Amino acid sequence: MNTELEELYQSVILDHSRRPRNKGEITDGAVHVHGDNPSCGDEIHLHVKFGADGGVEDVKFTGQGCAISQASASLMTMKVKGRSRQEAETMIRAFHDLVTIEVTDPPKLLGDLRLLQGVKKFPQRVKCAMLAWRALEQAIEAGDKESSVSTEGDVND
Amino acid sequence: MAGSKVRAILAIHMQTTTEVNWQAIRKDFPILHQEVHGTPLIYFDSAASSQKPRAVIDTLRHYYEHDNANVHRGLHVLSTRATEGYEAARAKLATYLNAASADEIIFTRGTTESINLVANTWGAKFLRAGDVILLTEMEHHSNLVPWQMLAERTGTVLRFVPALEDGTLALGALDSLLTREVKLFAFTHISNSLGTINPVTDLCAAARAVGAVSLVDAAQSAGHCPIDVQALGCDFLALSGHKMCGPTGIGALYGRAELLDAMPPWHGGGEMILSVNYERSTFKKAPGKFEAGTPNIADAIGLGAAVDYLEGIGRAAIFEHDTQLAAYAQGRLEELPGVRVLGPRERAGLVGFVMEAAHPHDLTTYADQYGLALRGGHHCNQPLMRKMGLPGTTRASFYFYNTKEEIDRMMEILDNAVRFFA
Numbered sequence: 001m002n003t004e005l006e007e008l009y010q011s012v013i014l015d016h017s018r019r020p021r022n023k024g025e026i027t028d029g030a031v032h033v034h035g036d037n038p039s040c041g042d043e044i045h046l047h048v049k050f051g052a053d054g055g056v057e058d059v060k061f062t063g064q065g066c067a068i069s070q071a072s073a074s075l076m077t078m079k080v081k082g083r084s085r086q087e088a089e090t091m092i093r094a095f096h097d098l099v100t101i102e103v104t105d106p107p108k109l110l111g112d113l114r115l116l117q118g119v120k121k122f123p124q125r126v127k128c129a130m131l132a133w134r135a136l137e138q139a140i141e142a143g144d145k146e147s148s149v150s151t152e153g154d155v156n157d
Numbered sequence: 158m159a160g161s162k163v164r165a166i167l168a169i170h171m172q173t174t175t176e177v178n179w180q181a182i183r184k185d186f187p188i189l190h191q192e193v194h195g196t197p198l199i200y201f202d203s204a205a206s207s208q209k210p211r212a213v214i215d216t217l218r219h220y221y222e223h224d225n226a227n228v229h230r231g232l233h234v235l236s237t238r239a240t241e242g243y244e245a246a247r248a249k250l251a252t253y254l255n256a257a258s259a260d261e262i263i264f265t266r267g268t269t270e271s272i273n274l275v276a277n278t279w280g281a282k283f284l285r286a287g288d289v290i291l292l293t294e295m296e297h298h299s300n301l302v303p304w305q306m307l308a309e310r311t312g313t314v315l316r317f318v319p320a321l322e323d324g325t326l327a328l329g330a331l332d333s334l335l336t337r338e339v340k341l342f343a344f345t346h347i348s349n350s351l352g353t354i355n356p357v358t359d360l361c362a363a364a365r366a367v368g369a370v371s372l373v374d375a376a377q378s379a380g381h382c383p384i385d386v387q388a389l390g391c392d393f394l395a396l397s398g399h400k401m402c403g404p405t406g407i408g409a410l411y412g413r414a415e416l417l418d419a420m421p422p423w424h425g426g427g428e429m430i431l432s433v434n435y436e437r438s439t440f441k442k443a444p445g446k447f448e449a450g451t452p453n454i455a456d457a458i459g460l461g462a463a464v465d466y467l468e469g470i471g472r473a474a475i476f477e478h479d480t481q482l483a484a485y486a487q488g489r490l491e492e493l494p495g496v497r498v499l500g501p502r503e504r505a506g507l508v509g510f511v512m513e514a515a516h517p518h519d520l521t522t523y524a525d526q527y528g529l530a531l532r533g534g535h536h537c538n539q540p541l542m543r544k545m546g547l548p549g550t551t552r553a554s555f556y557f558y559n560t561k562e563e564i565d566r567m568m569e570i571l572d573n574a575v576r577f578f579a
Contacts, residue, residue, distance in 0.1 A: 002194070002526045004194075005523060005577075008522070009519070038539075040518055040548075041534070041549050042548075064548055066516035066518040066519045067516060067519045125518070125522065128518065
């Protein structure tokens with residue numbers, strides 16, 4: 001068996017892609033961000049409910065796409081739920097570093113998300129792993145009820 | 158006469174089909190003989206870009222080492238050689254397509270630029286608000302987006318011939334769609350995602366019958382089957398060099414002389430002018446009118462070498478070889494659990510499929526780790542994929558340097574992938 005593939009598609013990742021956690025919508029006062037990778041067709045709808053203090057009270061997603069994009073979204077929702085705004089922002093940066101640069105000791109804060117480190121060896125798949133995170137970043141920044149984000153630069157239409 | 162000529166070409170090459178030594182031909186392609194991730198490369202992505210034979214690589218090298226200079230103006234020997242090489246390539250392409258004259262061949266950067274040229278010159282001059290451009294639902298973005306942009310500027314309306322479930326066009330709908338308001342009917346010869354071979358001769362005739370101009374997107378066919386523009390009866394035909402063993406950055410537009418003469422230039426600059434004054438200029442006739450600036454001389458000559466190379470093998474033989482591989486691959490793929498092959502049974506040399514267990518991008522990443530180059534995604538067919546309810550497909554596309562053994566190896570890899578992702 002090919003080791004790079006095994007690192008990329010670890011059993012936990014495949015499990016999350018087959019049975020994503022926190023799949024669904026939050027209709028009650030949540031921020032909704034639509035994120036997509038137009039060139040791949042990966043797509044997610046992220047629903048984030050922020051508490052009065054700005055923390056991530058609840059988070060769910062729907063969407064479709066490759067195993068990496070869906071597993072990353074599923075694992076992310078598990079890890080950011082209940083975090084403060086600052087912690088969530090730290091996680092976004094830490095996860096981006098994890099899949100793009102050499103990180104010898106990834107922060108414990110990321111938990112099982114550290115299993116996605118294998119993506120680094122597949123530069124074309126980084127945007128798949130980052131999709132849910134860009135949506136989360138957008139949700140925190142915009143704070144509006146509806147917005148959209150793409151990992152492939154600004155849409156010029 | 159043109160029709161009998163195409164049959165004659167076919168007959169000649171059919172006789173030689175059995176004599177082609179495909180294994181020896183593989184040796185003409187240096188790039189194929191390498192390992193990727195520790196296993197021999199299997200290149201099944203020729204529909205995206207074909208590999209180049211030694212003859213083309215050597216031609217480019219020879220040009221830059223011996224003949225390089227600007228064309229049409231220099232009064233020295235290198236310029237003469239460059240000009241002769243460039244114009245000889247045009248003549249080769251004209252013969253290759255059976256154009257009535259080499260003046261009907263315009264060098265462009267490829268299919269996309271060829272179609273944009275028609276949209277921005279013929280389209281801008283002759284289309285009015287309310288006129289209809291008829292396309293099909295299986296067009297590559299290159300034969301859709303330029304027309305959308307033109308429609309936005311001119312108020313022209315786009316109409317589409319539907320693609321049916323089986324991957325063929327709804328030809329029954331043609332009567333109601335191809336009305337007198339249609340001024341242009343533009344369609345692909347071979348679908349790059351489904352492998353459908355469209356009845357282009359009939360489509361061109363149908364366009365002519367209502368007085369519409371026809372444009373054939375030959376990106377997937379020009380290097381894969383015999384094409385005779387006069388027998389087809391098309392007004393325009395666009396092709397890309399890099400998909401037919403030629404260099405990247407070069408392609409061509411065939412246009413019927415009468416149409417080219419009536420079209421205004423597109424880009425302005427040197428090369429395309431007769432006489433320039435401060436206030437206004439006069440322009441050359443086609444093809445010069447459409448080739449402003451220093452052209453892509455080396456790659457045009459390289460494309461000429463590719464044409465020679467393909468003619469040496471014979472396009473009918475190539476077509477037979479590629480379609481046999483695709484038919485074999487389709488049969489084998491349908492044996493795999495959870496795999497569905499898209500497109501009609503009678504297909505060109507490519508197979509698009511979906512695997513229940515794996516998204517196309519996961520599957521192509523997996524295959525790549527075993528040296529197998531497939532294409533995963535929407536193949537520049539986003540509206541078609543959306544219509545079919547698919548996030549994308551995985552595509553294996555074949556050329557004459559591919560073998561049945563490579564397909565067998567692909568099936569082992571895909572069989573393992575089913576288990577890996579299930």
